[in-house]
Amino acid sequence: MKMGKLQQKPFSAALILATLWTGMASAETPAPADLAQEETFLDVLPKIDVPDDVQPIPGAVNEEFRNCEAQWPPQYREAQSGAEARALRDIYSFVRARNVIATADCGCAGKVANWDDVEAVAAALRESQKVERLSWQHTAAISTEARKLIAVAETMCGGSF
Secondary structure, eight states, X not given: OOOOHHHXXXXXXHHHHHHHHHHHHHHOOOOOSOHXXXXXXXXHSOOOOOOSSOOOOTTOXXXXXXXXXXXXXXXXXXTTSSTTHHXXXXXXXHHHHHHHXXXXXXXXXXXXXXXXXXXXXXXXXXXXHTOSSOOTTTTHHHHHHHHHHHHXXXXXXXXXX
């Protein structure tokens, strides 16, 4: 009977499994202490109605956000690096998707949203989380919500966000 390499060296197999286990455990983030704080961003911006049965907008001309670079807010360009870069981009993704759904505009005017909304959400999160700088952990729920809204916007616009 032939044994596999890891079966021949049980210590090596245990070491590999321990390394993998440690890596998985450190990748987890603690659950938020207060779920209400986690969803503070939802109360900052006006609510939008997302239809249960999302349909493409008749005659919509979809423009991908990357093609609208000339219209990007300067603050978005600045948010490509820095301590809060990821968090601010998460918030902006949410704001942009929300804007497309609310305005039913699939062009650059719909996809390039007002940066003031990002600042309002960021300020509310900093206050509720009692931090000076936001990290991706603070905006994880926003990122998840943004992905849901982007899927709606892509369906409405008939193409990539």
